Amino acid sequence: xxxxxxxxxxxxxxxxxxxxxxxxxxxxxxxxxxxxxxxxxxxxxxxxxxxxxxxxxxxxxxxxxxxxxxxxxxxxxxxxxxxxxxxxxxxxxxxxxxxxxxxxxxxxxxxxxxxxxxxxxxxxxxxxxxxxxxxxxxxxxxxxxxxxxxxxxxxxxxxxxxxxxxxxxxxxxxxxxxxxxxxxxxxxxxxxxxxxxxxxxxxxxxxxxxxxxxxxxxxxxxxxxxxxxxxxxxxxxxxxxxxxxxxxxxxxxxxxxxxxxxxxxxxxxxxxxxxxxxxxxxxxxxxxxxxxxxxxxxxxxxxxxxxxxxxxxxxxxxxxxxxxxxxxxxxxxxxxxxxxxxxxxxxxxxxxxx
Numbered sequence: 479x480x481x482x483x484x485x486x487x488x489x490x491x492x493x494x495x496x497x498x499x500x501x502x503x504x505x506x507x508x509x510x511x512x513x514x515x516x517x518x519x520x521x522x523x524x525x526x527x528x529x530x531x532x533x534x535x536x537x538x539x540x541x542x543x544x545x546x547x548x549x550x551x552x553x554x555x556x557x558x559x560x561x562x563x564x565x566x567x568x569x570x571x572x573x574x575x576x577x578x579x580x581x582x583x584x585x586x587x588x589x590x591x592x593x594x595x596x597x598x599x600x601x602x603x604x605x606x607x608x609x610x611x612x613x614x615x616x617x618x619x620x621x622x623x624x625x626x627x628x629x630x631x632x633x634x635x636x637x638x639x640x641x642x643x644x645x646x647x648x649x650x651x652x653x654x655x656x657x658x659x660x661x662x663x664x665x666x667x668x669x670x671x672x673x674x675x676x677x678x679x680x681x682x683x684x685x686x687x688x689x690x691x692x693x694x695x696x697x698x699x700x701x702x703x704x705x706x707x708x709x710x711x712x713x714x715x716x717x718x719x720x721x722x723x724x725x726x727x728x729x730x731x732x733x734x735x736x737x738x739x740x741x742x743x744x745x746x747x748x749x750x751x752x753x754x755x756x757x758x759x760x761x762x763x764x765x766x767x768x769x770x771x772x773x774x775x776x777x778x779x780x781x782x783x784x785x786x787x788x789x790x791x792x793x794x795x796x797x798x799x800x801x802x803x804x805x806x807x808x809x810x811x812x813x814x815x816x817x818x819x820x821x822x823x824x825x826x827x828x829x830x831x832x
Contacts, residue, residue, distance in 0.1 A: 479601040484509050485537030486518075489554030491596050493537040498608040498635045502707045503527050505830075506633065506641055511537045512593040513550035513612045515630055515661050517783070520639060520829040523756030528566030530757065530795040530829075532662040532669075541594070543780060546660040549593035550631055553616060553623045554813070555658040556734070556769060556802035558584040559693045562806035565624060565814060570822050572622035579727065586660070588621035592629070602632070609634040618651065625651030627815075635763055640828040647821040654805045655815045658765075658824060662773060664754035665712070665759060669786030673773065673794045674715025677751040680708040680770065682735035684811075686801050691728050696807050698736060706733060711751070714724050714772055714794065730774035730791065734767045734801050748796050751832060756778060762826040763798035766811050770797040798825040 484495040493511040498583045505527075507517040516534070517605065533547045534540055540547065561574040561584040576585035597612035609632055616627040632644040645657045664673050685701055686694040701707040705717035705725060718730050725731070739745040747768045748761040761768065771794065778789040804813040815821045 481601070483805060484511065484517065485825060486683045487511065487537060487596060488541055489664065493596055494599060496599060496601060496610050498633065500608070500635055500637065504635060504639050506635055508610050508633055509537065509540075510597045510599040510612065511540060511596050512548075512595070514540060514593070515548035515633075515641070515659065518554060518641065518661070521831065522758065523831040527757070529783070530663055530665050530667060532664065532788055533783055544593075545775065546586060546593055546781075548659070548661045550597075550612070550657065551660050551797070552592035552622065552629065552655070552657045553587050553588060553627060554584075554654050554656045554805075555797060555799050556656065557693055559691070559803050561807055563654065565654070565805070568624070569621055570624055572828065578692040579690035581693070583691055583693060590621060592657075597631075604632075604634055607634055607636055607762040623653050625649040626654040627653060629657070631657070638828065640641070643825045645821065645823040647815060648819075649815050650817055652814050652816045655805065656800045656813050657821070658769075658797045658799045659825065660797055661827075662795055663750070663759065664793050665750060665756050665757040668793070669782050669784040669788065672715070672789060672791045674713065674718065674791060675753065676714050676794065677711045677753065678708050678714050678770070679711045679749045680735050680768070681738050681746050681748065681769070683709055684736040686734045686736065686767070687724055688727055688733065690731065692728060694734065694801060694803050694810075696809060706731070708770075711806050715791075718772060718791075731770050731772040732774060734769050736767055736801070737763070737765070739780055744826070747798060750794070750796075756831045758830045758832050760826075760828040760830075761796045761798065762828065764822075764824045765798040765800060767799050767801050769795065769797040769799055769802075771797065798823070806821045
């Protein structure tokens, strides 16, 4: 385990970058700022290592302009309609920091979410494998959320070329919790162009359709016969610009998929294959959903770690999660954490070659 300075936040707080590495070169560089996965090196079919996540070289760049590259999202990932929800009859108001379709909503924990704080970091060895435990306490009323929330997030590199993320949280008041990681992947290598040729398979025969503000309507819809159907492998770009209401609303894919599962525990949510490199990424999770986002709002103005621009759709996200706007949707799985209970979630990004 190595660490090095990573820059300073707006208020001058120093940040560190931690390197987790296996003997064969599989490597993750993770910053304590935002718990951000800054680099992730994995081999292609010839054994060549390449960094497969989008990002920057310093904390200052993340502070200035990051579109959530690689970070921990919380207290509630994804959107909450109108920035309002109720817990046990009490109305809570959180920031409206996003306006898709001109309709305000709360996004990814607010204006100063978990992606914009420095976490306490502890390098570890777990079962002989390198790990990094990040902890923080989110005070009562932070960003409008009730209760003091204590969070542990542990990143572990495993011998089978997986990046495992374990989340735990406890609270002293009932509060919504929905934690995720927001890495943008390009399995050909960051800065190498768009991801439209990546082949995606999702273990999801249904999704939660959205309105023009990208808020779920509350229904569960079959994806069969639509451009949102990835139950069989499809290149991301094949149908991304089809004349379909859901794709028009999101300018591409930005949808919560309901993972098909028969029992609790880890389930395979997605498989992505990049034909040129031969890299394959599997996404496993204990969560009920996964947000597939095709990088629609990248605009070619950001320069990444390699000095290359990130054009539109140059990275994709698979954000494991409970469903968006769950505090306002009684039919969705519950996201309210209560005192005495512990929030636990596991996500694994596993890499191999074909």
